[in-house]
Amino acid sequence: MDKVFSRRNFLLGGAATAAGLAASKVVLPQAVGAASGQELCTVLDISQCIGCEACVEACRETWQATVPDPVTPMPQPFPQRVPIQDWSKKKDVQDRLTPYNFLYLEHLSVPHKGQEAEVHLPRRCMHCMNPPCTNLCPFGAGRVEENGVVHIDPEVCLGGAKCKQVCPWSVPQRQSGVGIYLDILPEYAGNGVMFKCHRCLPLVKEGKLPRCLEVCPQQLQSIGPRQAQIEKATSLAKEKAVADGSGPDAWRDYVYGLTENGGTNTIYVSHIPFREIAAAIEADHAQRRGPGKGAAQGAGGGQGKGAGVTKGGKGLRTGASGLMHMHPVANSMENAENLTLALVLAPLAGLAAGFTKLFGKKRGAPPAGQDAPPERRGEKGGA
């Protein structure tokens, strides 16, 4: 991260925290809904973000200590090619996602209408409505709460990093040398615990606000029932589109997260079309990764299913660098949702075929399995 931002952030941090605490009293009633269990969605108006990183600091202050330090020495996973991932000596890193840093800010210079627009935006877990990270976790460590929070249970997670591989943004980050895998087969199964933003679940359950939202001096984030938040984001996006000279019909260009991955509970609204922001992010990440490390190289560990850069597909993977892209993302769970119909129809088809055979038998032919002695048809084949 640029040091320029860090200096400014330091100066702004104190004022930001004070202002945020005062402002939080205004929006607190919205968060009370969190305790009632209804699905809550956050809307971020990034045109308001000044890049102070008060949210990042508050997140780190509140949650970094909850991530344990690894055992020493850490068990070397078998085979040797399985990497140990240790961020415990780099806890100060806050310009990307790490196991000890659930939120970071992008600081961008976005070419827009012949000028360079300064854009800052917080990045963290999108909290998808139907998240592949939790749905596909084979051990149930991934959780979706009724209030829309997607989180990982560190007591159950084995650190296989499947969640990171199926996440379109590769959000979860692994810390090796911690967690329950140490008590099972540390060399042969698991490799730590995956950590990511849980949108301050313990606080939200008490009806409090997430810390990033609470401390923001600009109050660029709001939280509330999903439907109301969608209406708010839509209305705001239309205003932005008109102000940018695109017309209200172009409002979808100014929204991100509404339909991504089938819909998320983190909706960004911008004063600049997101395709331009996505391009700026991509260029920035390529620069930060260094020469010769393009998006493909940054894709380490990604599944790359339909990983088109512009079309989104199942997501452009930049997860190896802990940096999130902002391209359109198709619904990762779409196939599973569609194949559900096949699972419903298959037994019906089987029953229909069987009854048809029985019905036919009444008119002549013997049913399957009765026209020859059992011993001629083979023996036990299953359990």
Add this chain to the structure above:
Amino acid sequence: MNGSANNRYSRWLYFLAAGVAVFSGMGQMPIMKRYYVADLPLMAWSQDFFINSDLHYLSAALLLGLLAWRLSLSSRVVDQAWSWGPRSAWGWTLLTLLFISGVFKVARNAGVFLDPFLLMVLDFVHLGSAMAFMFTGLFALIARSRAKKRALGPAAA
């Protein structure tokens, strides 16, 4: 097609479906890449969790279709007449557990909200009963093979 042929084809379909279901189910754990399965020729796809998920759904659909077909004929065909599928209460219990836990997991994947703790329990029930089913099936196949050899006598050895 007579009943015997039907039974033979369904036997192969059953083994295909069960085999793919077990493999793709194992592939839901992050082991294919770690343990070099994906490095085998033509097996690179096995590290793709989405492909494994699709295969798991398709093989489960085939299994459900076959079992429903068998169930519909149960009034006319005794269990011993089938050359595939469980023959013991234990086997049917495992299949039932797999079915029930699978239904909940499919519902979750389709976006239905379920209690997170319940889902974790179901995950372990699904995993545990699948492992038990796999090992029981392997044991049954080995036992059958030995019984065959014994029945044929020393000449077969």
